[in-house]
Amino acid sequence: MTTSRATIRDVAAQAGVSVATVSKVINDRYGVSASTIERVRAAIEQLGYESSLVARSLRNQRTNVIGVLVTDIEPFSAELLKGAAKAIRGTGYELVVYSAGGEAAHAVGWENRYLSRLSGTLIDGAVIVTPTVLAPSYGAPVVAVDPHTGGEDVPTIDSDNRRGAETATEHLLELGHRRIAFIAGRSDLESARLRETGFRAAMAAAGVPVDPALVVAGDYAEALSANAAHALLRLPDPPTAIFAANDISAIATMDMALTLGMQVPDDLSVIGFDNIPESTLTRPMLTTVEQPIQLMGQRAIEMVVAILRGEHPDPRQVRLPTRLVLRDTTAGPR
């Protein structure tokens, strides 16, 4: 037990050569005799040696590793990771996902701290998911997914949040709803602002005034959204439909409606945003606006790889389409 892992020195000692020679063998550099190579390889084999990624990346600039930085691994980022993993195949790069485990993430600027911790060493480039502040990149290429702002300098990937929100709202309107509530997302993210903008635009276009009491904060988070839903449904004149800024919030809303003894969609229509896999786990299944999340992850990786290869991907701001997915949580008001 606990036999510390073999280092390059152990290999060198075992093979009776210098550390530098071992390094040469490992990296296929010229200038090592066949017999020495043989001996070194044998030692490596015997000791189960594998060069330390850390030591190596401290010394070299390139590591062949791309990082994906997330605050947490939840349904959205997990989908994104699937896409990222798909895109990484065949590129020769490896993927490292770094998650602070929620806590540190609350501090504004987590993305820059992470980036600073990993960049220059360990990763050649990074994808940052839902960053709130985007600092000058430290040399390594960075692509932001669903960033705090419509991006100016940094390449970004997002989806058409505004149009998606309009579509959702129009759907509710067409069903005959007029008292439509909106549970807003994280106010520090552009996506949340655009979803609210889309909601308001669709309402305005239909000539339906937005009751300020029906627009509440949900923060893309379960607990806060549940509270928000509770408050909305307890209003003297409650909404007949709720548009939640993401699926997590929509699911929390459905749970709360159930808790309050209401039937979805008979007593209340609910519509979400994202189309995470979990949205089909609810009963009834959630009607929602789909973002191509996996594709967003895929595109982000592709863009980082392209930049790493010295290319200059042209639209640096990629906006993917959204799409209404009709399921069973919306119906006309009674």
Next chain:
Amino acid sequence: MTTSRATIRDVAAQAGVSVATVSKVINDRYGVSASTIERVRAAIEQLGYESSLVARSLRNQRTNVIGVLVTDIEPFSAELLKGAAKAIRGTGYELVVYSAGGEAAHAVGWENRYLSRLSGTLIDGAVIVTPTVLAPSYGAPVVAVDPHTGGEDVPTIDSDNRRGAETATEHLLELGHRRIAFIAGRSDLESARLRETGFRAAMAAAGVPVDPALVVAGDYAEALSANAAHALLRLPDPPTAIFAANDISAIATMDMALTLGMQVPDDLSVIGFDNIPESTLTRPMLTTVEQPIQLMGQRAIEMVVAILRGEHPDPRQVRLPTRLVLRDTTAGPR
């Protein structure tokens, strides 16, 4: 742009002190005057300095990072990661997920290579998902999820694969099926062997012989499973039900049935294993055996953390229960 990230030396220069002093401030060591601390903190702030994880981990033994090593990020591992991320919260540890991007993963022993690359440096402990060879751990605690073998030395987490497979088979049997096919999983994994064992045991218990032609390889993979399903359904005397060793295979089977113009469950019953979120995306929705995947990830992290804290978790081999989830892809044979 491209201003290389600040190092501890930049901070030292900016604050007019030595590198060592900065290090002391960062790590809260005694022996620095209040005014110096102030100056150093200001410099850190101004430069946006964050110590390099790599340099740090090379120097120290502890990094406060736990690694999760996977061959790829697909539905199963993604679920597991959600659980792992949940478990990491509040522990003070951070999470790094390392994925080889499919390729390197094909080589046997990827887990040991990764572990060797990262262990001792970068990560304090690791969770390895579906390893095929488990070597002596290099000092750092390692927990294996769904390993190649019933684990002897290494702590492991898995679910009751055998019982789950029995349950699935019994369900098919109770519906009246007799020609039941089995699309097997990755033969290098204990889980796949146990699922097949469970299938055979249930068949034997019901006195139904297993037609060798109806047991085919699927490897837990989509392409191979689709082929397998095709072959099965083209048999002169095709099965009336197919039990696939995981949901990916089951979904591939459903797709193939559809391609061949068959109705599920009318012409063919299909049942899977895992209950990944994707299993509710099929139409009809997939009947399957649920493994508590997130919980497996959670438990694995908890165990690593416990060992890191010097505890000796008692059952070192944790087996979680499985459960039949009845949905819409099974019915009696015509």
Next chain:
DNA sequence: CTGTTAGCGCCTTCAG
């Protein structure tokens, strides 16, 4: 062909 030297960014003695 092989070994020696220096240094990546950081932290920890140990002197001053």
Next chain:
DNA sequence: CTGAAGGCGCTAACAG
């Protein structure tokens, strides 16, 4: 209270 020196594992010059 502060700074200089050494070394973590590795690689890139340069010497022999």
